[in-house]
Amino acid sequence: MVHADASTFASNISKEEAYEQVLMQAEGLFDGQRNWVCNLSNAASLLWHAYKSLPEPSNQVNWAGFYTLDPLSPPPPNPPQLILGPFQGKVACQTIPFSRGVCGAAAATAATQLIPDVDAFPGHIACDGASRSEIVVPILTPDTKKVVAIIDVDCAVVNGFDETDRKYLEQLAELIGKSCDWP
């Protein structure tokens, strides 16, 4: 099987169809493989190539990947922190406290953050000054409902994401949460 074909997306499909392909391919790739690094690495690739196949604004996505709960988080009363996981795009911030930025807010509240304009978000962390909008979706363990990771996608234009992105990324987060063994 030539795995690379999994991230080949037709150029004339809708965003819904692209996300459906991401979910279907991810489910296939995760079948029999629960290593979280392996699965997040392939999931980042699927997302990246899906966005690049779509019209604007989705093809303006400039970062797609994951942060996970840092096993070396500082002890309480400090907030825990996220650490960079597999991604596609330019070099990114390595650690993010739960108390800071869009990623931190998603991790701390266990709720999706759909940010049309990151410059209007208090405490936004600019890993890449080119990013103008962002969606961050928490990944929870299915049993204990603990935040173990987040999906983070940045876009170089404002209003890069909508309720369709939220719907499908939340489905992907649920699939990833139950498909991996978390440290």
Added chain:
Amino acid sequence: MVHADASTFASNISKEEAYEQVLMQAEGLFDGQRNWVCNLSNAASLLWHAYKSLPEPSNQVNWAGFYTLDPLSPPPPNPPQLILGPFQGKVACQTIPFSRGVCGAAAATAATQLIPDVDAFPGHIACDGASRSEIVVPILTPDTKKVVAIIDVDCAVVNGFDETDRKYLEQLAELIGKSCDWP
């Protein structure tokens, strides 16, 4: 600090200069951060953007990333196996036995494999049929000299890599080997 700038490469630099920038940026990013997933994720991004800034054949690189020693390798007498780590490019094979393909050969022998034409390599694993040449460099622990990971770079044309790639990727492998805490 805007980290994304670390993976911005000027368009008129030589391959040597691009690799020097990769090494310098990697050393800076690894300073104070020994998480292997975080560091390999950023290193894959640095490599990818370096290649894309160069003339042919380097800009035809279609996959740059890492495999690591799979903690769930089958027990002896089976050979150990590699598992997919952070990368940039299309979806890739998840596990590779030490006994198979270019990556397996590099891991089994702890020696760089510089393959001008993958179709001429016995047992080559075609994760992506578009890949025509490949270089794989083992990453060893500095003390026990155990192979813990490999750098894998694929190119869509034959003869994509030369002794310059070998020299600098081996330097990067040494830096990564000593800069991360391995599981």
